[in-house]
Amino acid sequence: MTFSTAAVSSSSHFPSIAEIKRILVERIDVQRQSVGIVVGTFGPEGRVIVSHGNFGAYYARPVDADTAFEIGSITKVFTTLVLAEMAGRGEIGLDDPVAMHLPATVHMPTRAGREITLTDLATHTSGLPRLPENMAPADDDNPYADYSVEQMYAFLSAYELPRDIGSQYEYSNLGMGLLGHVLARRAGTSYGALVRERILAPLNMRSTADTPAVYMKSRLANGHDDQLMPVLNWDLPTLAGAGALLSTADDMMNFVEMLVDARTSPLREALATTLSIRRPADAGDDETGLGWVISGSGDDQIIWHNGGTGGYRSYLGFMPAKGVGVVALSNTSTEAGVDDIGRHLLDSRNPLAEPPRERVAITLDPAIYDRYVGIYRLAPEFEIAITREGAGLFAQATGQGRLEIFAENETRFFLKVVNAQITFDVGADGRATGLTLHQNGTDQKAPRAEA
Structure with a gap:
């Protein structure tokens, strides 16, 4: 942990250095959501920099105010x-x-x-x-x-x-x-x-x-x-x-x-x-x-x-x-x-994120995946292509690589390489009419773009 020599007012806008440190320890050591984090705050009370964690998973050098x-x-x-x-x-x-x-x-x-x-x-x-x-x-x-x-x-x-x-x-x-x-x-x-x-x-x-x-x-x-x-x-x-x-x-x-x-x-x-x-x-x-x-x-x-x-x-x-x-x-x-x-x-009224829960993949009949294969349009020039290969289902966003998605239930899937989930909206015949991408705290709906 590092901090400036500026005087810190007792009426600081920000949480105490100890509280900021606690947040970083929780995020890194308990939730395992980072290897190293450095936070800086500035206000009438001056500049404060707080850090926790390391340069790398295999490099136990502490991060600090001068870490790039x-x-x-x-x-x-x-x-x-x-x-x-x-x-x-x-x-x-x-x-x-x-x-x-x-x-x-x-x-x-x-x-x-x-x-x-x-x-x-x-x-x-x-x-x-x-x-x-x-x-x-x-x-x-x-x-x-x-x-x-x-x-x-x-x-x-x-x-x-x-x-x-x-x-x-x-x-x-x-x-x-x-x-x-x-x-x-x-x-x-x-x-x-x-x-x-x-x-x-x-x-x-x-x-x-x-x-x-x-x-x-x-x-x-x-x-x-x-x-x-x-x-x-x-x-x-x-x-x-x-x-x-x-x-x-x-x-x-x-x-x-x-x-x-x-x-x-x-x-x-x-x-x-x-x-x-x-x-x-x-x-x-x-x-x-x-x-x-x-x-x-x-x-x-x-x-x-x-x-x-x-x-x-x-x-x-x-x-x-x-x-x-x-x-x-x-x-x-x-x-x-x-x-x-x-x-x-x-603004302390903005909550800290809940720690991500562990997701468990289940096995589905691969024939179910055929109902989801297609193109889904999130924006005019940004689509997600859903494809099936054998017993696997894959998603590929515009300009990105193809990633396998795993079933949590018959309509909700998750990615393992990034923290994102996909829910398929299905019609009476079980065929997907659209999907919702859950990522970065937002839900983005994408209608199916093909007949």
């Missing part, structure tokens, strides 16, 4: 902050068509006479899918590593938008990766160098980078899957703006301090820009700023983003009205993750 983690999709708020910073300098326009900043040989999709703008990318309302359909990784454990700029250009040039631009929120790693690519092209540098110059250097974030750089490798925690087994780090050479950054709790607290109190920061105006542009998101009353998810209103408003890669989970959130912020980093990609810890620390 992949932060996954939290990268997106750095990408959109660069966009706002460049717009503030007049180098780029928020409403510039994306095509303006790409080679003339790339034909960006249009619809109803409207072009996709940089703001459309930054708010996930471009109409582009979550992932490009021509993404076929050679290694599912490092899925973005071999996706090239040329492949991205080819996909964009051939893609037809399924709906009007700006009409609907659809979270898109492709869109945010494209945004990072466009900004780097406009600046004449790499994505990593651009983020370092415009964001990291002004905030003195010296341990944040877009690759496991040599100086960081000795401080990089091993990533783990939900079985607590070591996995590879991810490489995102083309779609870096969607999730390439690695960072430490200490560095991320520099970022949190800027978010909570940007009055003297050179990024104050850029941050305000990312929060002032609002479009509806896809969950309840949530809105999206440029990159940010904005939940609630008034004193209870939380502005946040999370992240997940093959071996890590992360959460970043702050409450502007209360002047407090949190970051939580885990070196394990489990369903429990650290989102609930971050939300709970920001």
Whole structure:
């Protein structure tokens, strides 16, 4: 456990260091939902960093404030902050068509006479899918590593938008990766160098980078899957703006301090820009700023983003009205993750996640599986294909590998490699009419997409 030398007020917004430590011990040692977690909090009482656990399942070095983690999709708020910073300098326009900043040989999709703008990318309302359909990784454990700029250009040039631009929120790693690519092209540098110059250097974030750089490798925690087994780090050479950054709790607290109190920061105006542009998101009353998810209103408003890669989970959130912020980093990609810890620390009314129960597979007549085989559409460009092979049933989501699913009863199945479940909705004849995907605390319905 590490913490700052800042004085801690007895009226702290946050639980005590001992209580935060108890939460981490419970999550790691009892629930076995991570190998190592580091949490940072910041508010009027100062900065506090609490840690528990180790670098790896086979590496008993304690994690601490200087341990590096992949932060996954939290990268997106750095990408959109660069966009706002460049717009503030007049180098780029928020409403510039994306095509303006790409080679003339790339034909960006249009619809109803409207072009996709940089703001459309930054708010996930471009109409582009979550992932490009021509993404076929050679290694599912490092899925973005071999996706090239040329492949991205080819996909964009051939893609037809399924709906009007700006009409609907659809979270898109492709869109945010494209945004990072466009900004780097406009600046004449790499994505990593651009983020370092415009964001990291002004905030003195010296341990944040877009690759496991040599100086960081000795401080990089091993990533783990939900079985607590070591996995590879991810490489995102083309779609870096969607999730390439690695960072430490200490560095991320520099970022949190800027978010909570940007009055003297050179990024104050850029941050305000990312929060002032609002479009509806896809969950309840949530809105999206440029990159940010904005939940609630008034004193209870939380502005946040999370992240997940093959071996890590992360959460970043702050409450502007209360002047407090949190970051939580885990070196394990489990369903429990650290989102609930971050939300709970920001507002104690948000409960901690219940520990996952052990699921037991039962044996069914494989002929039952034939009723479920088909394509199920979760979003316009995101489907789950259910297939049968012998006595096994398999699910394959768009752009992902095929995974076996196991029966808990005749209609409810679960995956072993990730904490997700599928329930089939069946008609009078027993044939599936749709399914519900239970994952990350949400239930997503997907009707059957074929006759």
